[in-house]
Amino acid sequence: MPHIASLCANSHRLYTMADHKWTGSVKSLKGVILDMCGVLYDSGEGGGVPISGSVEAVKRLKESDLQLRFCTNETQATREKFVAKLQRMGFELSVSEVFSPAPAAVSILKERGLKPHLLVHDDLVPEFDSVDKTNPNCVVIGDAADKFSYKNLNDAFQVLIGMEKPVLFSLGRGRYYKETDGLKLDVGVYMKALEYACDVEAEVVGKPSAMFFQSVLNDMALQPHEVLMIGDDLVNDVGGAQQCGMKGLQVRTGKYRPSDERHPTVTADGYVDNLAAAVDIILRHRSQ
Amino acid sequence: MPHIASLCANSHRLYTMADHKWTGSVKSLKGVILDMCGVLYDSGEGGGVPISGSVEAVKRLKESDLQLRFCTNETQATREKFVAKLQRMGFELSVSEVFSPAPAAVSILKERGLKPHLLVHDDLVPEFDSVDKTNPNCVVIGDAADKFSYKNLNDAFQVLIGMEKPVLFSLGRGRYYKETDGLKLDVGVYMKALEYACDVEAEVVGKPSAMFFQSVLNDMALQPHEVLMIGDDLVNDVGGAQQCGMKGLQVRTGKYRPSDERHPTVTADGYVDNLAAAVDIILRHRSQ
Numbered sequence: 001m002p003h004i005a006s007l008c009a010n011s012h013r014l015y016t017m018a019d020h021k022w023t024g025s026v027k028s029l030k031g032v033i034l035d036m037c038g039v040l041y042d043s044g045e046g047g048g049v050p051i052s053g054s055v056e057a058v059k060r061l062k063e064s065d066l067q068l069r070f071c072t073n074e075t076q077a078t079r080e081k082f083v084a085k086l087q088r089m090g091f092e093l094s095v096s097e098v099f100s101p102a103p104a105a106v107s108i109l110k111e112r113g114l115k116p117h118l119l120v121h122d123d124l125v126p127e128f129d130s131v132d133k134t135n136p137n138c139v140v141i142g143d144a145a146d147k148f149s150y151k152n153l154n155d156a157f158q159v160l161i162g163m164e165k166p167v168l169f170s171l172g173r174g175r176y177y178k179e180t181d182g183l184k185l186d187v188g189v190y191m192k193a194l195e196y197a198c199d200v201e202a203e204v205v206g207k208p209s210a211m212f213f214q215s216v217l218n219d220m221a222l223q224p225h226e227v228l229m230i231g232d233d234l235v236n237d238v239g240g241a242q243q244c245g246m247k248g249l250q251v252r253t254g255k256y257r258p259s260d261e262r263h264p265t266v267t268a269d270g271y272v273d274n275l276a277a278a279v280d281i282i283l284r285h286r287s288q
Numbered sequence: 289m290p291h292i293a294s295l296c297a298n299s300h301r302l303y304t305m306a307d308h309k310w311t312g313s314v315k316s317l318k319g320v321i322l323d324m325c326g327v328l329y330d331s332g333e334g335g336g337v338p339i340s341g342s343v344e345a346v347k348r349l350k351e352s353d354l355q356l357r358f359c360t361n362e363t364q365a366t367r368e369k370f371v372a373k374l375q376r377m378g379f380e381l382s383v384s385e386v387f388s389p390a391p392a393a394v395s396i397l398k399e400r401g402l403k404p405h406l407l408v409h410d411d412l413v414p415e416f417d418s419v420d421k422t423n424p425n426c427v428v429i430g431d432a433a434d435k436f437s438y439k440n441l442n443d444a445f446q447v448l449i450g451m452e453k454p455v456l457f458s459l460g461r462g463r464y465y466k467e468t469d470g471l472k473l474d475v476g477v478y479m480k481a482l483e484y485a486c487d488v489e490a491e492v493v494g495k496p497s498a499m500f501f502q503s504v505l506n507d508m509a510l511q512p513h514e515v516l517m518i519g520d521d522l523v524n525d526v527g528g529a530q531q532c533g534m535k536g537l538q539v540r541t542g543k544y545r546p547s548d549e550r551h552p553t554v555t556a557d558g559y560v561d562n563l564a565a566a567v568d569i570i571l572r573h574r575s576q
Binding site for chain 1: 432433434435436437438439441442445446449463464470471472473476477478480481482483484485487
């Protein structure tokens with residue numbers, strides 16, 4: 001990543017402009033949706049570590065008059081285990097406040113009477129306990145990490161290529177995420193692989209799907225323009241929320257890269273250094 | 289794969305029409321290029337097995353007045369080992385008659401002073417012995433099969449994402465190939481995965497690259513319209529050859545599927561049941 005100096009100069013200019021744009025609407029906000037990995041914590045060995053100031057920032061939001069929900073594409077654990085991990089890091093949150101792709105996928109499978117072949121992380125499998133998986137007639141992929149072996153991807157491919165009209169669900173479409181030891185390939189990369197292999201388009205469950213964001217808005221009983229999404233993923237968090245009519249803020253933590261601030265198609269309503277800074281600005285503007 | 293009966297009826301009709309089209313130009317042919325896997329043999333455990341009649345068909349072509357070359361996207365072995373395997377199956381061919389992506393990639397790397405990170409089959413590595421691989425500034429992927437682990441794909445991704453302008457070479461862009469125990473994912477699937485992860489377009493070395501086909505034509509010192517390509521891959525063999533101005537014949541062996549005969553963008557100049565049938569027709573029309 002060269003030209004860091006010029007990028008930073010550039011991003012500072014954009015920040016100043018964009019900052020003005022989003023803070024103007026802070027007073028009319030009624031709810032905030034937070035992405036989790038890369039905003040609250042950095043994942044990695046042992047479950048990861050909180051990002052400086054984020055535990056306190058969540059606490060401040062909870063004590064405010066804003067509604068708060070959490071929206072993640074995390075698919076390496078059941079929602080229960082995932083929430084327990086965040087609680088151990090010190091975050092105040094409960095399972096009912098967290099929206100993740102697997103429960104949404106289970107609803108869709110049941111509605112449409114589909115039986116999945118799963119290519120997901122071992123720890124996510126229990127989310128699908130209530131779903132019939134005999135004689136599969138679709139494939140569900142999540143962030144399977146080390147389970148994305150050649151054999152396992154080939155097994156999923158065999159199921160799809162044997163169908164008249166292959167049905168592929170992808171739990172998110174992220175390219176990569178940041179762990180404490182570096183960037184790691186995400187489920188979207190393997191979604192693209194299977195899409196190309198079978199000449200099919202996957203149905204994405206999770207961010208940036210509009211249906212997924214809408215389910216969070218429904219739960220808050222709020223209109224899109226009353227809600228701000230904060231995430232580290234420009235396309236899936238910010239762009240997805242904007243498509244739904246929300247404002248979207250990108251934090252410069254997690255998978256953020258300076259080049260995000262000159263992305264050809266998605267421009268955040270604002271860029272802030274981290275969640276603590278975002279919450280500071282929000283609460284300051286609301287108290288003025 | 290449903291509607292087999294109607295597809296077969298359909299394909300028979302297309303065959304009759306297309307047959308007429310390609311046989312008209314057989315008398316003016318001066319050379320034939322054969323794809324190997326799926327035309328000469330089916331790969332699988334123990335190296336694979338010859339397709340019925342293909343050993344004799346190659347022998348008949350060699351005894352004719354036509355020039356003959358072999359053009360493969362095989363990247364699971366060095367050209368020497370690969371040719372030795374085919375010779376053990378009974379095929380008459382020599383290393384100098386076989387064109388494969390790895391030697392072509394080595395030429396490109398040397399021309400451009402590039403140092404590759406390799407994600408290829410262990411048995412292909414010796415092809416790159418003469419290339420400096422320290423501090424890699426590009427990635428070369430081939431059909432790595434079981435070596436396409438999450439870790440290895442992630443390692444290749446890390447090299448690419450760390451570069452200002454990622455340079456990715458893919459040895460072919462096939463979706464899948466047929467082994468004796470079923471269809472297997474090919475390198476193109478992983479090329480698409482890395483393209484999406486890094487927002488980059490791979491440079492394809494091998495079929496269907498025009499540069500690759502042209503190197504075979506140069507070796508024969510023939511013009512495209514004087515040469516017929518015979519393959520089982522509609523897009524990479526037939527479509528690639530047609531893009532170069534050759535005629536392209538698809539055999540109904542290997543990875544052939546009935547739906548190929550109603551492909552939206554590529555139509556073969558003819559469809560034949562297997563190589564033996566193709567050679568029969570060619571030699572019969574030339575002797576008339």
